[in-house]
Amino acid sequence: MPGIADRRARGLLLLVLLGIVAAAGLSWLQAQTAQRVREHEARLLLERLREVLPPPERFDNQPALDRLLLTDPRLGSKRALPVYRARRNGRPVAAVLTVVASGYVDEIRLLVGIDAGGQLIGVRAIRHRETPGLGDGIDARRSDWIRQFAGHGAGAGLALRRDGGDIDQLSGATITSRAVVKAVRAALAVFAERRAELFASTAGSDGLESPP
Amino acid sequence: MTDANATATLRGGLWDNNPGLVQLLGLCPLLAVSTTLVNGLALGLASLAVMTATSTSSSLLRHWLHPDLRLPVLVLLIASLVTAVDLLFRGWFFELHLELGLFVPLIVTNCVILARAESYAIRVAPAAALADGFAQGLGFAAVLGGLGALRELLGHGSLLQGADRLFGPVAAGWQLQLLPGEHGLLLASLPPGAFFGLALLVALRQRLAQRRRAAAAVPET
Numbered sequence: 001m002p003g004i005a006d007r008r009a010r011g012l013l014l015l016v017l018l019g020i021v022a023a024a025g026l027s028w029l030q031a032q033t034a035q036r037v038r039e040h041e042a043r044l045l046l047e048r049l050r051e052v053l054p055p056p057e058r059f060d061n062q063p064a065l066d067r068l069l070l071t072d073p074r075l076g077s078k079r080a081l082p083v084y085r086a087r088r089n090g091r092p093v094a095a096v097l098t099v100v101a102s103g104y105v106d107e108i109r110l111l112v113g114i115d116a117g118g119q120l121i122g123v124r125a126i127r128h129r130e131t132p133g134l135g136d137g138i139d140a141r142r143s144d145w146i147r148q149f150a151g152h153g154a155g156a157g158l159a160l161r162r163d164g165g166d167i168d169q170l171s172g173a174t175i176t177s178r179a180v181v182k183a184v185r186a187a188l189a190v191f192a193e194r195r196a197e198l199f200a201s202t203a204g205s206d207g208l209e210s211p212p
Numbered sequence: 213m214t215d216a217n218a219t220a221t222l223r224g225g226l227w228d229n230n231p232g233l234v235q236l237l238g239l240c241p242l243l244a245v246s247t248t249l250v251n252g253l254a255l256g257l258a259s260l261a262v263m264t265a266t267s268t269s270s271s272l273l274r275h276w277l278h279p280d281l282r283l284p285v286l287v288l289l290i291a292s293l294v295t296a297v298d299l300l301f302r303g304w305f306f307e308l309h310l311e312l313g314l315f316v317p318l319i320v321t322n323c324v325i326l327a328r329a330e331s332y333a334i335r336v337a338p339a340a341a342l343a344d345g346f347a348q349g350l351g352f353a354a355v356l357g358g359l360g361a362l363r364e365l366l367g368h369g370s371l372l373q374g375a376d377r378l379f380g381p382v383a384a385g386w387q388l389q390l391l392p393g394e395h396g397l398l399l400a401s402l403p404p405g406a407f408f409g410l411a412l413l414v415a416l417r418q419r420l421a422q423r424r425r426a427a428a429a430v431p432e433t
Binding site: 007008010011012014015018019022025026029030032033036037040041044131132133134 | 247273276277278280281282284285288289291292295296299300302303304306307367396398401402
């Protein structure tokens with residue numbers, strides 16, 4: 001039976017060794033999984049972009065890689081937000097803007113696909129925490145509500161019916177519906193105003209890195 | 213370890229001393245993540261893996277543990293194993309990890325884990341500790357899954373929504389729509405629904421346990 005001092009020394013040694021083993025093991029595991037995580041992220045981004053881009057035969061670049069970071073307070077954030085561009089033979093086909101709407105609970109992050117003529121191809125909510133059963137209808141997996149934006153331009157029709165437009169609101173979620181409409185209008189306004197800049201050459205593209 | 217012991221351990225984790233329904237430990241993830249059966253099950257399985265691994269490894273280290281240093285060693289051990297499970301979870305169940313978000317790393321704060329490691333695993337042989345960690349984890353996963361199923365059924369009228377995120381593409385068509393979804397009980401999906409649901413499960417377990425005790429006390433004639 002080892003003495004008390006001995007046991008304490010052994011305990012300390014164990015703590016130190018365990019720390020070293022844990023640090024080494026975890027860094028190894030992180031290196032092993034990092035590649036998988038990157039692949040998942042890229043695949044998820046592609047799946048999401050596909051829903052707000054024109055059919056793949058209409059463009060010949062890789063929009064997920066043709067990325068630009070745009071800072072414009074009208075998009076709902078002071079931070080830079082990614083814009084993905086689709087081109088054919090180098091000419092603009094569509095752009096996908098990321099917009100932040102202020103929802104009922106928290107921020108709603110939207111992808112807004114706009115074709116070169118300024119018409120909406122599609123809108124999808126990619127991150128939100130809206131009330132289940134009410135506001136979460138903005139999620140394309142929960143209801144078709146958000147699909148009605150497709151084909152709209154920046155005209156007067158792009159507003160809720162009760163505000164004089166022709167977008168049906170989600171029942172019981174006026175605040176959520178209005179926030180999404182407002183953010184989509186903001187995206188269209190920024191697109192119209194900064195169009196040339198949005199489709200500027202690919203030189204500024206910085207791949208899939210996350211914004212700073 | 214004898215079979216009778218193993219059965220008692222398993223019974224303890226699932227029923228007599230269930231972490232969620234009797235010890236009422238680890239309620240934070242239990243209440244937050246149990247919105248659907250699949251979400252509950254996923255976090256339950258991650259907790260099960262962590263509990264089995266921490267109980268077994270604490271038992272293996274028990275001869276080197278000095279009382280003064282027991283807590284730091286166990287905390288370091290639990291934190292490392294949770295981080296490992298979190299990394300694996302993110303690599304293999306990416307979409308589910310996005311949805312469960314912070315709650316996978318937060319398994320580290322689940323007091324059931326430290327409680328079982330400190331009060332039981334460091335006093336017994338590895339086989340018994342493994343059985344106990346597994347049984348307690350299974351009991352916790354069962355409550356998470358059960359509460360998730362209850363809330364999903366009442367809130368959305370469905371079961372196994374998003375099963376493909378846990379079981380792979382095979383499970384894409386597993387979702388069962390048992391009741392019309394549009395008239396679901398909204399309360400069940402909201403946070404208060406988690407409290408009501410858990411209370412119902414605790415009451416149900418108490419009732420069954422009481423009835424069994426009463427039956428045992430009055431021998432049949």
